Amino acid sequence: MKLLLAPMEGLLDFVLRDVLTQVGGVDRCVSEFIRVSGSLLPDRVFLGYMPELLNGSRTLAGVPVRAQLLGSDPVSMAENAANLCRLNPEGIDLNFGCPAKTVNRHGGGASMLQDPEAIARLVTAVRHAVPAALPVSAKMRLGFHDRGLMRECAQAMAESGACEIVVHARTKLDGYRPPAYWELIPQIQQAVKVPVIANGEIWTVQDALRCREQSGCSDLMLGRGSVADPGLAWALRAAVAGGVAQADAVPSAQPPVVSWAQMLPRLQRFWDLVCRDLNPGQRAGRLKQWLNLMRRRYPEAEEAFQTVRVMTNQQVVGDWIRAQHARHGVDWALSDPASLPHVVDR
Template sequence: MRLLLAPMEGLLDFVLRDVLTQVGGVDRCVSEFIRVSGSLLPDRVFLRYMPELRHGSRTLAGVPVRAQLLGSDPVSMAENAAALARLQPEGIDLNFGCPAKTVNRHGGGASMLQDPEAIATLVAAVRRAVPAHLPVSAKMRLGFNDKSLMRECALAMAENGACELVVHARTKVEGYRPPAYWELIPEIAAAVRVPVVANGEVWTVQDALRCRAQSGCSDLMLGRGSVADPGLALAVRQALAQGAQEAPALPPVVAWADLLPHIQRFWWMVCRDLTPNQRAGRLKQWLNLMRRRYPEAEVAFQCVRVITQQSLVTAWIEQECARCGVPFVLHKQELAEFEHRMPDGDYVLE
């Protein structure tokens, strides 16, 4: 079994990839999508979305990261894939699943699921443009408005060079609303001769076991479930190692106190690498999702939800560590130097 960490725009960026792979249990990550809209992107854009390219295409925990491209023009996608390949990513993933209106309005993401021939042309162009040893994979949904073309779309990807398919078991119209239709994935898996990974609505160990049973896939991609419960991948592995076919509802395998060092690391990276106006919001975003699994996260979210000042967030983390008996290892002076600094080293004018 492989457990992959999903790409999620505006949520599962390089900061959370680093933190969640430090917790453990993840075999591979995929970057947020890098949008290709006609021009050849400079290296700095690829590196901004995926700074792991500077470290052998791996997180600091050693987990490989595959770069994801999103676009609809085969020529431009091929040119950018070739440029990206020179930075030696672990592989290149193609996005045929993003449901965002702005993306779909310009013909990218899930909107391509309406045209299997266009998918075939794009995948073939990217496959030809990059070295033979470099994996090219694809992520898709079950369709755009309906599921009538899911088999044709999967074949267009697999028969034109995609070595692996991740299937998010909902259509674009269904968005992220439950349920996910895991039971439809076997039809796709039976049609293609490449590995298929199931994705969508896996929040708990129980969900993971049901998804594996219904989809017939041994491999899963975890998204919001891993953000809400950073130890989910570890818990799934533990359940399968014990031979579980189903599992009772259990508390997270990583306790809140054990998460606090990771929250500190997350906050340090956010302050170092993101703009001042993004920092507090990113922590609130993570705490908001963790409320699903941690009662302590509910309390924490209520404490910080109205805070915008970096120093006050740091003070709250220090207080929470003291309350839980966890060492506070952040360097306040270093964080203070970040307070008005932009990621590129410039400073915000007061």
């Protein structure tokens, strides 16, 4: 079983990739999408989204990170992919799934699922522009307004050179509303000869097992579920290793395998990175964003969120994190700044 960490704009950036891969359990990450809009992007843009390029395209925990590009013009995408290759990425992923209106209005992301031929031209151009040994993968949704072209779109990707396809099992119109339609993924699997990875609405071990069963995919991409429960990948691996294949065989009230006390040093590391590399106005908001998602799995995160949500001062937040360590009997120490990847201004 291969488990990937999803790209999520404005959430799963290099800061959370660093922290979550320190927890472990995932085999590969994908960067937030790097938008290509006609010009040749300078290195600082690639490094701003993916500072792991300075570390052999790996997080400090050693997990490979694949760079994701988003755009609709084959020539510009190919030129930027070739330019990116100078920085030796682990691979290049192509975004055919972003549902954002601003992206779709300019012909990128999920809007391309309306035109399989345009997808084929883009994938072909990128595949020919980069070294043959470099993986070129793709991420798609089930469609734009409907699912009528999902097989044709997947075929366009695979037959044009994509070595792997991640399928977010919702359309652009579905957005992020549950459910995800995992049961439709086998139709895509049957249409292509490359590996297919299932994604969408996987919050728990039960969800993951149900997704594997309904989609027919052994490999999964985890997104918000891993942000809410950083130990989700380990919990799923333990269930599968123990021979559990049915969601009903897993207790519904399982506690997280990574306790709140074990998460506190990760919160500290996250805060250290946020304070060093993000603008002051963004820092507290990023912590609140993560705590808000963790409320789904940690009762302690509910209390933490309600406390932190009114804080804006960096020192006050830092003091609160230190107090949490003392309250839960966890040693507190500043992270070594030299050990942390440094973001490059975009």
